[in-house]
Amino acid sequence: MIQIKTMKGTYLGELEELILLTVAALYDKAYGVSIVEEIETRTDRKLSLGAVYTVLLRLEEKGFVNAREGEATKSRGGRRKKLYTLTASGEQALRIAQDIRMSLWNAIPQAAFPSHIA
Amino acid sequence: MKKKPSSPKPPRLGRFMLKNIIRPEIAEYLEGDLEEIFYRKYQTHGLLKARLRYLFEILLLLRPKLIRKPFKTHSFIHFPMNPIRQTLLSVLRRAKKQPFTAGIQLLGLMISFVCAILIGLHVVFHFSFDQSIPNADQTYRVVVDRNYVKGETLSYATTPFPLAEAIEQEFSAVKRSTQIFSSHLIQEQAMLTVNDQPYYEDRLFFVEKNMPSFFGLEFVRKDIGNDFDGYTALLSESTAEKYFARENPLGKTILLGDSIAVTVKGVYKDMPANAHLHLPMLLSMDVLDAVVGILSTYWGWDLAYTYIQLSENAEPEQLAAQFDKIFDKYTADYAERRGYTYSASLQPLTDIHLKSDRLWELFPGENLNNLYLLSFVSVLMLAIAMVNYINLFTAQVFRQVKAIGMRKILGAGPLSLLFQFLTEISMQIILVWILSWGIVYYWVPKLSSFTDITTDAYFGKPMFVVWTGSILMGIIIILFVSVYIFFLVRPVNPRVLLNRHAASTYRLGTFSKCLLVCQFAVAIFLTLGTTTIYQQIKLLQSHALGFNKDHVLVFSLNDAELAQIDALKHALLNKTYIHAVSATSAYPGGRSERMRMRAIGSPEFVPVNLLWVDHDFVKTLEIPLIEGRDFSKEYSTDENMAFLVNKAALKAFGLHPDEQPEIEWPTALGLFKGKIVGVMDDFHFASLHQNIEPLVLTIDTRYNYLLVRIDGQDVQEAIAYVEEVFQSIIPEQLFHYQWLDQSLANQYNKERKISQLLQGFTFLAFIIAIVGLIALTEVLIENRIKEMGIRKVLGASVIQILVLVNKQFIYLLILALVIAIPVSLWFLNGWLEQYVYRVAIGLPMILLICAISLILILATISLKSLKAALENPVKALRNE
Numbered sequence: 001m002i003q004i005k006t007m008k009g010t011y012l013g014e015l016e017e018l019i020l021l022t023v024a025a026l027y028d029k030a031y032g033v034s035i036v037e038e039i040e041t042r043t044d045r046k047l048s049l050g051a052v053y054t055v056l057l058r059l060e061e062k063g064f065v066n067a068r069e070g071e072a073t074k075s076r077g078g079r080r081k082k083l084y085t086l087t088a089s090g091e092q093a094l095r096i097a098q099d100i101r102m103s104l105w106n107a108i109p110q111a112a113f114p115s116h117i118a
Numbered sequence: 119m120k121k122k123p124s125s126p127k128p129p130r131l132g133r134f135m136l137k138n139i140i141r142p143e144i145a146e147y148l149e150g151d152l153e154e155i156f157y158r159k160y161q162t163h164g165l166l167k168a169r170l171r172y173l174f175e176i177l178l179l180l181r182p183k184l185i186r187k188p189f190k191t192h193s194f195i196h197f198p199m200n201p202i203r204q205t206l207l208s209v210l211r212r213a214k215k216q217p218f219t220a221g222i223q224l225l226g227l228m229i230s231f232v233c234a235i236l237i238g239l240h241v242v243f244h245f246s247f248d249q250s251i252p253n254a255d256q257t258y259r260v261v262v263d264r265n266y267v268k269g270e271t272l273s274y275a276t277t278p279f280p281l282a283e284a285i286e287q288e289f290s291a292v293k294r295s296t297q298i299f300s301s302h303l304i305q306e307q308a309m310l311t312v313n314d315q316p317y318y319e320d321r322l323f324f325v326e327k328n329m330p331s332f333f334g335l336e337f338v339r340k341d342i343g344n345d346f347d348g349y350t351a352l353l354s355e356s357t358a359e360k361y362f363a364r365e366n367p368l369g370k371t372i373l374l375g376d377s378i379a380v381t382v383k384g385v386y387k388d389m390p391a392n393a394h395l396h397l398p399m400l401l402s403m404d405v406l407d408a409v410v411g412i413l414s415t416y417w418g419w420d421l422a423y424t425y426i427q428l429s430e431n432a433e434p435e436q437l438a439a440q441f442d443k444i445f446d447k448y449t450a451d452y453a454e455r456r457g458y459t460y461s462a463s464l465q466p467l468t469d470i471h472l473k474s475d476r477l478w479e480l481f482p483g484e485n486l487n488n489l490y491l492l493s494f495v496s497v498l499m500l501a502i503a504m505v506n507y508i509n510l511f512t513a514q515v516f517r518q519v520k521a522i523g524m525r526k527i528l529g530a531g532p533l534s535l536l537f538q539f540l541t542e543i544s545m546q547i548i549l550v551w552i553l554s555w556g557i558v559y560y561w562v563p564k565l566s567s568f569t570d571i572t573t574d575a576y577f578g579k580p581m582f583v584v585w586t587g588s589i590l591m592g593i594i595i596i597l598f599v600s601v602y603i604f605f606l607v608r609p610v611n612p613r614v615l616l617n618r619h620a621a622s623t624y625r626l627g628t629f630s631k632c633l634l635v636c637q638f639a640v641a642i643f644l645t646l647g648t649t650t651i652y653q654q655i656k657l658l659q660s661h662a663l664g665f666n667k668d669h670v671l672v673f674s675l676n677d678a679e680l681a682q683i684d685a686l687k688h689a690l691l692n693k694t695y696i697h698a699v700s701a702t703s704a705y706p707g708g709r710s711e712r713m714r715m716r717a718i719g720s721p722e723f724v725p726v727n728l729l730w731v732d733h734d735f736v737k738t739l740e741i742p743l744i745e746g747r748d749f750s751k752e753y754s755t756d757e758n759m760a761f762l763v764n765k766a767a768l769k770a771f772g773l774h775p776d777e778q779p780e781i782e783w784p785t786a787l788g789l790f791k792g793k794i795v796g797v798m799d800d801f802h803f804a805s806l807h808q809n810i811e812p813l814v815l816t817i818d819t820r821y822n823y824l825l826v827r828i829d830g831q832d833v834q835e836a837i838a839y840v841e842e843v844f845q846s847i848i849p850e851q852l853f854h855y856q857w858l859d860q861s862l863a864n865q866y867n868k869e870r871k872i873s874q875l876l877q878g879f880t881f882l883a884f885i886i887a888i889v890g891l892i893a894l895t896e897v898l899i900e901n902r903i904k905e906m907g908i909r910k911v912l913g914a915s916v917i918q919i920l921v922l923v924n925k926q927f928i929y930l931l932i933l934a935l936v937i938a939i940p941v942s943l944w945f946l947n948g949w950l951e952q953y954v955y956r957v958a959i960g961l962p963m964i965l966l967i968c969a970i971s972l973i974l975i976l977a978t979i980s981l982k983s984l985k986a987a988l989e990n991p992v993k994a995l996r997n998e
Contacts, residue, residue, distance in 0.1 A: 032151035048178035049151055053144065057183055072150070075157050079150030 012097050018043075019055045020094060023065055024086045031070060031081040032056075056084060064090030126165050128156045132176045139185050148179065208521075209542055212514060222893045223510045224550050226886040230496075230503035231554035233879060234591075235584055236565050237496040239558075242580040243571060244484045247392045247471035252334040253427055256293075258434055258464040260285070260424040260441075261476060266458045270725055272712070275476040276303075277424045277462065278417045284444045291432035296332040298395075298423040299324040299406055300480060309676055311373035312361045316852065322374070323397050324406040330386065332425065333395075340384030341368055349408075352384040352400040375677070380405060391575030394471045395480055417448050418456070423480055425467070434464040455784070457714050457723055487949070488872050495876060498640045499883050500591075505633040506890030508599055511543070512630060513897035515603060522607060535607065539600040551592050555585075568871070602629075631930055634894075638934030638975070639941075641887045644880040646942040646959075646967050651873045653957045654950065657806075658866045661955055664801025665706070666740040669833070670858035671840065672705055673824040680821060682847050687732075687824075689843045695829035695836045700738035701821035703730040706803050707862045708823075715783040715814065717771040718791065723784070724770045726763075727803065727811055730818035736762065736798065738827050746796030749817055757817050759792035765800045767812035792816070805865040806955045825858070888978055891927075895982040899923065906986055907994030919987040924979055931975055935968055 012020065022038050023030040035052050039045055059065045070081035086094075110116050136149050152175055160168035179185075213220040248254055260281065264272045282295040301308045301322040308322045327347055330337075338355060346352065351372055358367045367382045374380060380401060389396055407414065428434060441462040453459050465474055471483045515522070522535065566573045606627070673679075679686065687699045704710050711730075714723035729735070733749040733756070744765070749756045761781065763771075773779040773794070782791045800810045828836035841853045899906075906919055914922075943959060950956040986994075 032147065033154050036155075049148065049155070049175050050179040050181055050184060053148060053179075054181050054183045057144070073154075075154050076150035077153040079146050079153065081150060082144070082147035 012093055015051070016055055016059060017094070017097055019052060020059060020064055020086070020090060023056075023059075023084045024090075024094065028083070028085070030084045035084075059090070060084075062089075062093075063087060064093055126160060126168070128153055128172050129169055132172055135176055135179075140179060141184060141186050144184070148184075152176070206545065208518075209545055212518075216514070219510055219514065219893045219896065222889050223507055224546060226503045226506045226890055227547075227550045228554050228557070229882055229886060230499040231550060231588070232557050232561065233882065234496040234500050235554060235558045235588055236561060237492050238584040238587060239562070239576045239580045240565065240569060240571075241489050241493050242583045243392060243575055244472060244489055246579050248394055248467045249392075250334075250390055251393065251467060254467050256430060256432075257425060257427050257467040259467060259470055259474075260426060260438075260462055261465055261474075262420055262460050262462050264420075264458040265461060266725060267453060272458075273476045274420055275423065275474065275479045276420050277422055278420045278449075278460075279414055279422045280417055280448065281441075281444065281462075282422070282424045282426070283414075284448065285426070285441060288444060289437060289440065291429050291437055293427045293429050294328065294332065295424060295426040296326050296329045297403070297425070298326075298329065298480075299403070299421060300423070303421050303478060309375060312370075316850075317361070318852070318854075319398060322399060322401060324401045324403050326403050329400065330384075332427070333389075335386040335389075338385045338387060339366075339368060340386075346383060347402050347404050349378070349380045349405055350383045350402045351380040352386060353382055354386055354388045354398050356388050357398040358382075358385045374401075374405070378405060378409070390578075391572050392471075392579075394467075394483065418452075420460075421478075426464075434466070438462050438464045457725075485868060487952070488868065491872065491949070492875065495644065495879050498644065499879060499886070502637050502640050502883050502887050502890075504595065504599075505637040506886060506893075508602065509630050509633055509894050510890065510897070511599065511603060512606060512627070513894060515539075515607060516901075517897070519607075532604070536600065536604045539603050540596065543600045543603075544596050547592050547596050551588065555588075634891075634927075635930050635934045635937070637887050637890070638931055638971070639938035641884050642934060642938040642967060642971050643942045643945075644876075644883050645971065646939070646964070647946060648873070648876050648880040649963065649967065650946050650950070650957065650959055651869075651876055654953065655866060655869050655873050657955065657957050658869065658953075659863060661802070661806055663706070663862075664741065664799055666827075667706070667859045667862055669828050669830050670738070671826040671828065671837070671855045672858050672861060673826070673844075673855050675701070675821055675824055676851070678848050678851060679824070680819075683819075683821065683824070685847055686843065689847065690826060690840060693836070693839055695832045696839070697827040697829060698734050698738040699827070700734040700825045701732045701819075701823070702735055702825060703818075703820050703822050705823050705825055705858065705861075706739070706801075707805060707865055710803065710813070713783060713814070715771070715781050717773050718780045718782050720772060724812065726767055726770065727813045729813065729815050730820040731815050732817060732819075732821070735815060735825075736796075738825050739801075740827075741801050742799045743796050744799050746794070748796060749815075753795075755793075756795065759790065760795045760817065761792050762796045762798055762815040763794055764798045764810070764813045766810050767814055768794075768797055770812040805862075807865075807953060809954050888974065891975065891978050892982060895923070895979050899983055899986045903986055903994045907989075907991035910987075910991040911995070916984070916987045920980055920983055923983040923987075924976055927975065927979055928972075931972060935971070939964060939968075 018039065019035060022035050022042075026034055026038060032049055032052055035056075036047055036049060039047055056065065056067075060067055064087055065084045066087050067082050067084050070083040072078050072080045132152070133149070136145055136152070140148060152172060155175065156168050156172045159171045163171075251257065259275075260277050261273070261275050262277045262281075264274065266272070279297065282297050286292050286295050301324075302320055308319050310317050310319065310322075329335075330346070330352065335352075340352075353361070353367055361367065361372070362370060367385060370382045371379050372382065428437070445460040445462070449460055472486045472489070474483055475485075525535070525538075562576050563573050566576060675683070683701055687701070690696050690699050710727035713726050713728040715726050716723045731749075733751055735741075736743065736748045743762075746762075749760065749762065753760070768774075768779075771779070771781060779794045780791055781794060782789045784790075798813075798815075802810060803813055804811065826840060828840075837855075840855075844851065844853050902923075906922075909919060909922075946959060950959075
């Protein structure tokens, strides 16, 4: 059995992982509204802005994302955006999460799947 | 996107929430994002949906991570240092500057806290009775009423002995029952001998086998099963220690009276202090059966305390009504033979202590009214102290208005002001709270020696309940006061606050005035109440009883003394300083026999109280005779069916004294007849709680007591002589006596204690109110010192200035009187109703109280204002 060591504090919750992935996927354009919409189109899951911001703040505290200020547009009533990008440790956290998944996937014997035809 | 001036805006409520509630460092971005969502939604789904979505999103923003931390961020301007430290400093500074006011403020609060906590302990203790007994909520005491055919009803705390067995068999709702008999119902004191040492117990309990398990007695040691019978005794731990010290009491023998030997077979833990029965020693019911015999089947003797446990869904009231069936079956002929029928009721076990006041109660309970009275007074005291606190705090805040104004100008929001008051007040209240509990712990032993309740009893459950209650009370006080002060200061414009004369803008506000009126009213109420109660007790103690209660010694007689009664009497009367000696079945304040008698020819029997006395009873108590003669040895017929009656009895019989009246009464052998030889003036045999009832004396040797009237001059010598006589005739007995007047005074112990407590509280409440008033006047005068200076310069006299200051208080005082007097009259008349002989609350007394309070309050204010009025106005105006 392969053990993947996770550093303390790098553990990602389900929603955290989803949002961190979305931040990475949106690359330069990740901010509150775009994240909400991206997740909605991809997963049909309606998140509230409050939920997204709570997670983003937590990810920022953990050092997985960086925030910078973006441009202000008219549709935003002249208010600036807060744009998020993935950091190196964010990338590492995502990779570890994926590795854990992969190692579990690999550990599943074929017979365990009900769809497997013997 | 179109840009019109009328382009819709997100709801204002949402924007307000974003500004005030969301953490400022993310508010801007969130606002932007939300607005973006709003406009997109507006374009796709229309305005209404956009607005709803917007508000919905805002609601979902209310998460701990996103909302502003109260008072932590952003408020450094108002609190340059640690806010707690800042507040502490300001409290200390103020205390230093105004030690008197600060001291009064806190001291008053502390006194009232201490009183409230102590009273709370006492009240909670009395409400916690019997709850620790197993199945307490399903356990009831059965009690019976004797309903006399003539209309009178006597309520007993007891039942006939066979009732328990009968109802247990008849009703399935009765799960089990147990009975107790107490020796005090037939004998004042029981003598017993342990290791050749005589002891006297007030009460010996004869109980059924299952009684220990019924009441959940915990055995420390025993050599029986759960039941016990035969000639067996069980001792409580404290009794075992009293009789046997450290020895193992099991198997030891105790001699009851002279002849009955019982063996100790168990020791149980003492009943807790909050149980309505205290059982020093339990004897098996078999012992009683052996002595008296017929108890278990004889219905005519209702002397058993009967407890039953009901099944869970039983209806006690319906059940008690069905008991009539049993009485119909067993006591059907009682209406005719004895003139009464029985009816029963069930008392919840936990109600006995507070709500039951029947004849032959096992132990005296507590008067519920007195507990309410005490609680009420403590609430009043708290109110007075609170009023002081609020008024003085308000006055002080106005002294600090400049600081508050400065804070407001520097941008302190309302919350930060509220927070400032909250911390300040919490600090003071917490300090007072801690000090009060410290004092309470020190005072509980004193309270316990006053109320005769052990400290342990107070330190148990009551302590816990009151502790919790006092914390709640503290929190409520803190919140109430700080919110009140906050609303008082908030609307004031900072420019006004910063004005040079800001401090002198302080006047008594309407609310402060209301508070003052309440305070005065309470003080007046307490004074009137205490005076009335004090007078009532004086009346009870000084009311002419109709006989001479002074210098009479009372001895309780046992069998050995009874055998020698003639020798004793004879020997005692040898000395001139012993005026009279009389043996009797009961003495004033005690319990008499109940009988039914009627005048010959009259159809109806009337209930009377009967005393068995010797020839000298009337002479010894110096009861005046108004008709006929005293018992005399010259008439040999006196020893047989001759009676002395009081006026009330004569009236009840419907007789005239001058017609040589004869009376008759039913006995087991038919009607007996007797002659009334004399009529006594009415005297108070029972306590003054009751009216004078018909009383009949007859000569019989069933004595229980010896009354000895001695000369008031040679008390010591007389007592020494009486002791000598007793020792020489019955050497083996202990010499023990009490004074008749003291024993009579003990009837009013409860009233006296309540009165003492109330006097104490009233005194304290008054002091708090007066001293608070002094402090308040000081503030008011300080604020108006310049005004006074100017008035003096312009020619006002000292008197005019005094009137000026006093005027506003006089209106308040008069208002308080108008409120307080009717309320107190209503309340006190209600309280007095429990007495047959009561004082009237007269106009002179009310006027006196008004005058006293008026003078006291005006004197207080004048004392303070006089100093200001006399001062040289130059001094007051100089620092301008």
